[in-house]
Amino acid sequence: MKPETFNFFDKVYEVAKQIPYGRVTSFGAIANFLGAARSARMVGYALNGSVGKDVPAHRVVNRKGLLTGKHHFEGTNLMQQLLESEGVIVKDNQVQNFDEIFWEPSKEL
DNA sequence: CTCTTGACTGAGG
């Protein structure tokens, strides 16, 4: 386990935790903020271990606003229900007003 | 050390 690797994962957790209520972000946005714009997949990997770390991974979606990876959650539609409970309009595992509620870490932080 | 895989993204058909 290299320190750099841990920092990468840890940073993903930090950013994800700071996502405001009713807002969502994309893997690319986080990856870009971390300086690894081409490592968007790693962000998803990091979020894979976000369970139990108080990280709202359900607020993190791909750049299309699609709730990919929802099968990683407990239920099949839990991820969608959580977002809808926060005021996020989700349809067919995809964020409808994604353009409006999109939260960019590099802008807000 | 090499090959495969993947919660991705952008470009092309």
Next chain:
DNA sequence: GCCTCAGCCAAGA
């Protein structure tokens, strides 16, 4: 506008 291909990068086998 939807589907496919290719590029990236890191972790796991």
